[in-house]
Amino acid sequence: xxxxxxxxxxxxxxxxxxxxxxxxxxxxxxxxxxxxxxxxxxxxxxxxxxxxxxxxxxxxxxxxxxxxxxxxxxxxxxxxxxxx
Numbered sequence: 001x002x003x004x005x006x007x008x009x010x011x012x013x014x015x016x017x018x019x020x021x022x023x024x025x026x027x028x029x030x031x032x033x034x035x036x037x038x039x040x041x042x043x044x045x046x047x048x049x050x051x052x053x054x055x056x057x058x059x060x061x062x063x064x065x066x067x068x069x070x071x072x073x074x075x076x077x078x079x080x081x082x083x084x
Contacts, residue, residue, distance in 0.1 A: 010075075026078040
């Protein structure tokens with residue numbers, strides 16, 4: 001089963017539940033999502049506007065079973081896969 005949703009800033013989200021896995025696919029026109037580095041400290045989260053994105057990237061890497069990033073025709077693509 002697949003479902004899709006169009007959001008602000010040209011972002012689209014599609015999600016699917018396939019037998020024993022949940023997959024989510026995001027496409028958007030903003031800068032590449034940070035996937036490297038450690039989670040920022042609480043002080044960095046308050047002081048740096050990009051720190052929240054770095055923290056989100058760390059959480060995604062920690063919880064997704066498979067993760068892929070890329071750029072196609074100027075749009076950023078993120079694919080998340082979670083096994084049951």
